Amino acid sequence: MENKFLQKLIEPAHTKIAMIIMDGLGGLPLEPGGKTELETACKPNLDAMAACSALGLTIPVAPGITPGSGPGHLGIVGYDPIEYEIGRGALEALGVDFELGPDDVAARGNFCSVDADGRLTDRRAGRLPTEQSRELADILRTIRVEDVEFFVEPVKEHRFAFVMRGVGLGDALSDTDPQKVGVSTLPVQALNAKSQRSACITNQFIEQACERLAGRQPANMITLRGFAKFPVMPSYSELFGLRAAAIAVNGMYRGVARLVGMQVLPVEGDTLDAEFSTLEKNWNAYDFFYLHVKKTDTAGENGDFARKVEIIEEVDSLIPRLMALNPDVVIVSGDHSSPAVMKSHSWHPVATRRCSRCGRPGGVTSYGERACARGSLGILPAKDVMPIALANAQRLSKFGA
């Protein structure tokens, strides 16, 4: 649905919407005809929501499309991920709480290892400890090229966020990471005329980085990829009239939330318990809560079916704490599938449960992919979940007379 159309129908209300997103929730059976991770999990609390729930399967981006984390999250929080494409670089910068300006060009950086001839020997410099990355970042920060300002923010291990700030810098730039060892890193190429100057400046930065890191072990070079500016997007309050808060422990998801204008709330520690405590503590101050669970995706990407089941069961055990807050609408879903058997993100639609007072339950009690395929929400684009949540929260007026 066109966002602008929806915007005209938004009405103020005192209702509260909670969205619990288990990253990579969607799964597949280990053997043909078997149960998925979600179907396997014992989840009495989620199942008990049946009487007030409607089920469906959400398509994250489009049929057959496997989403990266950015598009996956944009979809489920209500934006068309094809219309609002976020580059990897912008996500990386957002993830380390960097305040990206509208003209800044960001990229994802790796510290890497090259041999005497400049050929890559390790694309991640042996997954360099974060502490060492910090030191190297300090060295890179001393680089100057013309009047452009550079920011180098360590992320984790060998990864860093790279940002350049200047006037008239385009972001249509090619990656320098050749994605394999035994060859040299690539020079940055401008992919359009407006990015010629950025390419030239980035190449000078890389040249100086190479000189300053020379002789260091194991990281003596850098790669940059996913050059991107911050996409211009309407905010949650503009679009949906919601004071929205995000609860997430991982940078990229905090970044996406900040991008759409959610307030990112502090979490003490990285446990699910801590995330639910943050939810409880801030319940009165916001209309909408996006609570992100990372570990389901990690387990899926590691091929650990049993661990993924365990995390889903842990989330289930925390549901009573959410329900005790008496939310008007609860969405339980995922941003995409990460089936353990595939060890990666996938395109499969995701089981989605919407619980509210004025919902129309579909007569299905269990919350799993098969059940959701027969649910009363049907199989729908992820971006359509927010309008349905708003309606159930009495936040949309009638269209037309």
Add this chain to the structure above:
Amino acid sequence: MENKFLQKLIEPAHTKIAMIIMDGLGGLPLEPGGKTELETACKPNLDAMAACSALGLTIPVAPGITPGSGPGHLGIVGYDPIEYEIGRGALEALGVDFELGPDDVAARGNFCSVDADGRLTDRRAGRLPTEQSRELADILRTIRVEDVEFFVEPVKEHRFAFVMRGVGLGDALSDTDPQKVGVSTLPVQALNAKSQRSACITNQFIEQACERLAGRQPANMITLRGFAKFPVMPSYSELFGLRAAAIAVNGMYRGVARLVGMQVLPVEGDTLDAEFSTLEKNWNAYDFFYLHVKKTDTAGENGDFARKVEIIEEVDSLIPRLMALNPDVVIVSGDHSSPAVMKSHSWHPVATRRCSRCGRPGGVTSYGERACARGSLGILPAKDVMPIALANAQRLSKFGA
């Protein structure tokens, strides 16, 4: 989904996709509450694919829209049939293996019978034998109008493909066939300014045809309809990165396949057995196979419920030969519905089965319209089947980081 969006995500792979399309597969029960043709058919081999299958219902063009053969096939092979409209004339020319140029204007021609006053007595000249049509076509080929080149290619019985080749010929032309007897054939009218010259030339051609066929029995006149140029379409290899082959015994379907850049493979005879032999013989040379079964549609249009069931059962009996080739993804579907009770094409969504290793079965075992309505693919536009097939064949990269 926008084709260009998909195009960016295509990756090379060594996987193989087979699409078995039973023309007019969709059906209706003979009596309210009864079984459709597909539900009636005994199809143990298709049913045995259940464990690795997902089911859905495909909408050929748009809800409520009954497709002709062209749009029906374009949809299921992955193109938006509304965006890429193929005129009947272009289809007819493609069907007889005519190499239609980008500026050629094609039409479907009929040899017909008129009385002494020029009034139609038989729109098909008694379904003139093909041999006689060939002779008459030779006569029409001698016609000359200005510097325009004419091609007259016999199709079958009274039908022929008419093509004119020249500079600046528009194809917005009205039909000459009045669709009833007892009245004269109509003059061609230009429906836009760019087609004025084409109209004038075509009318001169028809006048000369009338003179040269005068006195012949039973065919002494022609009608022309469905004037159209070849639509400009991206090819299968451009769009999907597939070396695609088509196996079809009827001209129009070979024509559609050629239009989208598939290699049309020779079939020895017109049996299903011969089509599957062609599939086996060429299995190693292509990534994608489109195998078209015409007889389901013929039975549906003839109102022959039992015959349609029989053909579906015959297709089922050949499925083991396909599975023995070890395809990565199999799509079994139809291009549209042709319920025997309606004796015509219809708008009803078509039962679609997708079988692959990384599919998520929906717990439904039988392959019929009712089961497919509850399937895990949902009710989806036919053009979305190809992206899902590509994903299952590991031929689409992740979208976004």
